[in-house]
Every structure is written in structure tokens, then in C-alpha cells.
Amino acid sequence: MLPVARRTAEGLATASGRGVRATYVTLQCDSGGYGERGCGVRAFVVTGPGRSEVAEVPRPAPAPGQVVVDIERVGVCGTDVELFTGDMAYLPQGHAAYPMRLGHEWCGTVSAVGDGVDPAWLGRRTTGDTMLGCGACDRCRGGRPHVCEERFEVGIRGGFPGALAEQLAFPATALHPLPDAVDEVAGALIEPGGSALRAVAGAALRPAERLLVLGPGTIGLLVAMFALAQGAEVHVLGLPGPSLGFARTLGVHGAWTAGGLPRLPFDAVVDASTSRDLPALALDLVEPGKRVVFIGVAGRPSLIDTRALVLKDVTAVGILGASAGLAGTIDRYAAGSVNPRPLVAATVGLGQVGDVLAGWRPPGSGPGPKVHVDPRA
Numbered sequence: 001m002l003p004v005a006r007r008t009a010e011g012l013a014t015a016s017g018r019g020v021r022a023t024y025v026t027l028q029c030d031s032g033g034y035g036e037r038g039c040g041v042r043a044f045v046v047t048g049p050g051r052s053e054v055a056e057v058p059r060p061a062p063a064p065g066q067v068v069v070d071i072e073r074v075g076v077c078g079t080d081v082e083l084f085t086g087d088m089a090y091l092p093q094g095h096a097a098y099p100m101r102l103g104h105e106w107c108g109t110v111s112a113v114g115d116g117v118d119p120a121w122l123g124r125r126t127t128g129d130t131m132l133g134c135g136a137c138d139r140c141r142g143g144r145p146h147v148c149e150e151r152f153e154v155g156i157r158g159g160f161p162g163a164l165a166e167q168l169a170f171p172a173t174a175l176h177p178l179p180d181a182v183d184e185v186a187g188a189l190i191e192p193g194g195s196a197l198r199a200v201a202g203a204a205l206r207p208a209e210r211l212l213v214l215g216p217g218t219i220g221l222l223v224a225m226f227a228l229a230q231g232a233e234v235h236v237l238g239l240p241g242p243s244l245g246f247a248r249t250l251g252v253h254g255a256w257t258a259g260g261l262p263r264l265p266f267d268a269v270v271d272a273s274t275s276r277d278l279p280a281l282a283l284d285l286v287e288p289g290k291r292v293v294f295i296g297v298a299g300r301p302s303l304i305d306t307r308a309l310v311l312k313d314v315t316a317v318g319i320l321g322a323s324a325g326l327a328g329t330i331d332r333y334a335a336g337s338v339n340p341r342p343l344v345a346a347t348v349g350l351g352q353v354g355d356v357l358a359g360w361r362p363p364g365s366g367p368g369p370k371v372h373v374d375p376r377a
């Protein structure tokens with residue numbers, strides 16, 4: 001018998017004219033277990049630092065403006081690990097609290113629509129934006145809902161339930177339909193792809209210019225792949241180990257450790273690492289008059305010397321989230337100019353997510369950095 005919910009928080013988001021608001025109720029499922037009474041759906045819940053369970057939570061119903069998505073695939077990423085371990089900055093800042101439901105890299109099929117939602121969504125395959133602004137403030141109205149002070153980040157911030165569950169209620173206005181050419185593996189890699197594509201745009205490379213990517217994790221490798229697809233010469237810097245060899249299989253022109261990096265002029269450097277030292281190295285290595293892009297977040301303050309920024313006339317770009325990159329990522333995956341599927345090392349069920357977040361790799365995992373979850377498994 002599968003675990004039964006014990007007072008698990010469930011967000012019931014409602015769409016209003018001003019955007020999305022969530023309220024929270026707790027539900028005590030009767031004993032009897034999942035599936036016997038149709039009480040709820042299975043979801044992965046982090047109950048405290050390093051503690052998790054697969055619980056039965058209330059079956060989501062679509063509020064006005066929402067759909068319910070039957071989730072098919074979810075990616076696990078470093079943000080999820082930080083929320084699981086308790087290291088994520090949103091926890092002490094009060095933007096996130098336990099219990100929480102993770103999952104922001106997802107795809108699935110719409111199985112129900114609420115009032116005011118086009119019924120044509122029923123049966124459509126989709127993914128969605130992680131960043132849900134209030135819709136009312138100057139930032140939202142000015143086209144920057146991803147930095148709205150009141151925003152939800154799905155599965156991360158504000159208690160909006162994530163997609164590591166059999167179903168997810170989600171605002172229709174934040175959906176992105178997926179064409180058939182984007183299967184469920186690629187569909188759950190749209191969200192990290194959107195972040196990476198924004199980073200490549202921030203680098204503002206001209207054709208055949210040279211890019212250096214610091215950190216060969218999922219985001220760094222996607223940055224490399226998008227830049228390769230647009231004709232850049234791409235180099236990757238990482239720690240010694242198999243990740244550099246894996247980067248080479250993706251077609252990068254060079255994959256280096258710090259000691260072996262050739263002295264080449266780099267037209268842009270993207271820091272996709274979590275190292276506190278690499279942002280400053282990015283500024284050291286970039287050509288004067290060019291660009292550094294920061295998308296990685298270190299666990300401690302990672303400082304750059306603004307004198308170097310000024311005296312090299314370098315433009316620094318910070319990237320938060322995928323929003324403006326989602327549509328372009330879907331187009332590139334669908335066209336086949338970027339194939340993200342080799343990044344996925346393994347696919348597990350909800351019951352193994354806690355182990356994955358604690359660092360476990362399933363036996364037989366491939367060389368890629370990403371673990372996917374099939375909540376139906």
C-alpha cells in the first residue's frame with residue numbers, strides 16, 4: 001500500500017483579474033490508501049531539511065483560469081537539492097517553507113480546465129513558466145513578471161505546489177503548448193533550456209565568435225549546445241572528471257580544466273557554475289569590450305572587482321529564470337537544432353526522488369547530469 005497523506009499542504013491557486021493567488025488548506029485523507037477512495041494523488045513532499053515522503057495530497061481541481069495537468073516527466077535540479085538540504089536562500093528569507101512540493105521542470109497533458117479557460121486545452125501536451133507574477137505591479141505590467149516581488153515560483157517560492165506529483169493545477173496563461181516533435185524527455189528540459197537560451201542571448205555573440213562556459217552542469221551544457229547551434233566556437237571549463245568528456249561528446253570545441261585552459265580571446269564568458277570564485281575568473285578571461293553572463297548561484301557571496309569591469313569596458317548580465325526563453329527553446333528542440341535528450345542520465349519514480357536529492361545515482365545511469373522523474377512509474 002502506498003503512503004497516505006498526513007496533513008500535507010496543498011495550494012489551491014485561484015486566478016483573479018490581478019493574477020494568481022494561492023491559499024492553502026490541509027487535508028487529512030482517510031486511511032485506506034491511495035486509489036481506494038479516490039481521495040487524492042501521489043506527490044513528493046519535502047517535510048523538513050533532508051526529510052521527504054511520497055504522500056497522498058488532495059486531487060487538484062482547476063480554479064477559474066486554471067487547468068489541471070497530468071504530469072508525465074519532471075526534471076530534478078540543483079535548486080531542488082538546495083531546497084531539500086535547507087541551503088536555499090529563499091528559506092531564511094521566508095520565500096519558501098516546509099512542507100514543500102518541488103518540481104519546476106515538467107511536461108504533461110491537460111486533463112481538466114476551469115472556468116474561463118479555452119476547452120481546446122483539453123488533451124494538449126504542455127509545459128509551463130516557473131515564474132508567476134502578480135500581474136498588477138509595475139514590474140509585471142512592464143514585462144518583468146519574473147522579478148515581481150510577489151511572484152510565485154512553481155515548486156520553489158511562495159508555496160506554489162510543484163510538479164513532482166501525478167497532477168498539477170496551473171494557470172492557463174502561463175502554459176506553453178508542446179508540438180509532437182518535443183517528446184516528454186525534451187519537454188521536461190524546456191525550462192532549463194529557457195534559462196540557458198537567455199544566457200546565450202545575454203552573451204550577444206556574433207557568428208563564429210568564441211564562447212567560454214564555466215561549469216558543465218545541465219545549464220552550462222545547454223548554453224554550450226544553443227551556442228553551437230548558432231555557429232559559435234564553444235569551450236567548456238570544469239573540474240577534472242567525466243563531465244568534461246561528456247561535454248566533448250556534445251560537440252564542444254574544447255573541454256578544459258583550469259590548469260589546461262588555452263590563452264584564447266573569449267568574446268563572452270558564461271558562468272553556469274556554483275563556485276564562488278568563477279564569476280571573478282569570468283571577468284578575468286573575457287575580452288575587453290565584451291560580455292560576461294552570470295547564471296550560476298554560489299552558496300556564499302561570489303564577488304567581482306568592478307574596477308576590472310570598468311577598465312575592461314565589460315558588460316555584465318545576470319539571468320534569473322527561463323520565461324523569455326521558453327518559446328525559443330521549444331522551437332529549437334522541435335526543429336532538432338538542439339537535442340537535449342543525452343543530458344538525461346536516468347528516469348526514476350516518485351519513490352526514488354528523496355534518494356536522488358541526497359546524491360544517489362540510479363544503477364546504470366548514463367553520463368549526463370540530469371535525472372528525470374516519471375510520476376506515473
Ligand SMILES: [Zn+2]
Nearest residue numbers: 077078079105
Ligand atoms: Zn531547475
Ligand SMILES: [Zn+2]
Nearest residue numbers: 134137140148
Ligand atoms: Zn507583480
